[in-house]
Amino acid sequence: MAYLSPASKKAIANLRAYTSPTTNWYKCPLTRRAAVLILLFADRGGDLRVVLTIRSAGLKSYAGQAALPGGKADHLNENPFTVARREAFEEIGLPMSDHRLPPGYTVEHLTELPANLAMTELGVRPCVAFLQAPAPSPRNRDPNTARDILPKLDAREVAAVFTAPFFNFLREKDLDPADREEVPGEWYKGSWHSWHESAWRMHQFFVPVSPATVFRADYEKVKKMSEPVPEASADITSSKPAAVKSKGASAKSSSSLQPPLPRSFYSIGGDALAQPRYRVFGMTARILVDCARVAYGEEPEYEHNSHFGDEDMIERLLTIGRLAPIKKEGEVLTRDVMMKAANAKM
Template identity: 75%
Template sequence: MAALSPASKRAIANLRAFKAQPTNYYKCPLKRRAAVLILLYADRGGDLRVVLTIRSAGLKNYAGQAALPGGKADTLQETPFQTARREAFEEIGLPLSDQKLPTGYEIEHLTELPANLAMTELGVRPCVAYLKTPPPSPLNQSPNAARDLLPTLDAKEVAAVFTAPFFNFLREQDLDAEQRQTVSGQWYKGSWHSWHESAWRMHQFSVPVTPTTVFLAKPEVARSSEEQSPAPAAQQTPKPTLPQSPAAGKPRQATIQPPLPRSFYTIAGDALQQPRYRVFGMTARIMVDCARVAYGEEPEFEHNSHFGDEDMIERLIKIGRLTPVKREGEMLTRDVMIKAANAKI
């Protein structure tokens, strides 16, 4: 495995030094707390890749969608990073301690990003970690983080795990010129939508997958895509400060599209049999924000200038939302968001 490239070294250093604003995550009751793990590792060229999953088709929420490993907190004493690591262990088999990792591997907790607000009224804390790969040894002459660590999946929760080029979440096209020409579909699509009276940028990335970047789950035994690859079919320093440019120097589009239909959130056909896996919504937004911090630059496409949803989480708590009892099917509505926006904090 190659050493980190200079750009990757700077990205890791920026994330390591980043300190988020005080979070409202700890003001959320237990049933409203969740965390996700942004696990980064170096590929053979020394560039960073990030680990993502495809949720199982049988899940109640977000079935078949791409997501970061993560889930709800178990106790009030559990930190966001502990929640994210535990969920990553349950979903993709990532060991909970370095002692249980393959020899030479190590996970460093780099930072935590501002909490995001899920549509289901959860405060979601992104936790960033770096998976250090060991140098070649007689027992492992060619260490490969994806191959050595990712194929152990819980098929009840995760249908597949795949990896994506981290820096590419700041770009409008595939960085790999060959993939642009040979893999059907395009890397990025985006548009402004009205989300309860606010302009919200919907990012949609389509990540090319290959036999070495995706692993499929089986009911009892996880299987690498080296045994079964997707079928070709059509298918989302000084301490760094957060970039504040409203839209990477570009003017905001004059037209805001209407709210997305529910059908947008479903996958047509088998999500695992696509040449690209769609990453969109909150997961895509988290990836863009994390890359902004890591590489110290704004994306080529337009995006929301605010970082996370700390302000809105505080406002919702102020008006009595995000209560300890979570009701079935509870979702944010236009009236709730308007009331929260007008709340004094």
């Protein structure tokens, strides 16, 4: 077994012991079910890192954005972890079973977090797993999880895979002094925005990358793909979920709400892979923050929405018949819909 620092051991134990509240994911019709995989592994210092992707430039929506591996359910008998593992296999080549991993590697399903509501009205269930590396052996004297597992990408969906320091998602600045001094830009930016009269904290993390933490698909192949691919997972982790006003939001935060974000905020200018830092924001950022809160038993240094996921709002939308199997043309979560759901009798 590869070395884990004491903090990493405790984080894995906390996640393993976490029991999510009853989920409304199974109440959603098949077309509204989605899951993402939060895949953790230990670096050479024993600290945990998380696996993320950069979406291909050939995709119809959210091209170039950072996302967790994930997508929609295919069958009603699939549970969230099965969906997340299947999508991780299709996007980054993570085998579905341990016996197909390199010798000594295993994947442990640690827990699942409350479902999030995507702006596209999908119920997104985050599934947390730990990728355990083997101890050094004569056959493999230098196990390197990222090198051994990650560089198998579907270039049609994923332009690159990169890894980020997991604990850093609770901090406002880079934990590594070298990153603070040598990599242009800052680690965190956040602001409160009004979304249907609710206070929503938009997190933006800017992950410093290097050749050791980024694995690219066949980039020439990616650039040649002019035809958009069918996307079961096109609009999951990058979209903004519904928010309820955070009990943790201070009066100062509430009084400084900014207007809803323009569409240009979600676009990536230039070559997404050429940046010294990769931007992680929206639902992906929120999920990582909540997962780190559970793992390390700490609250972030910055302001945030205090609740986990959107189980209550998903249930309320189901109550008013909103999450139908087929989405109507032009159907969006308007203020009136959200107000009706908020006032629905449970």
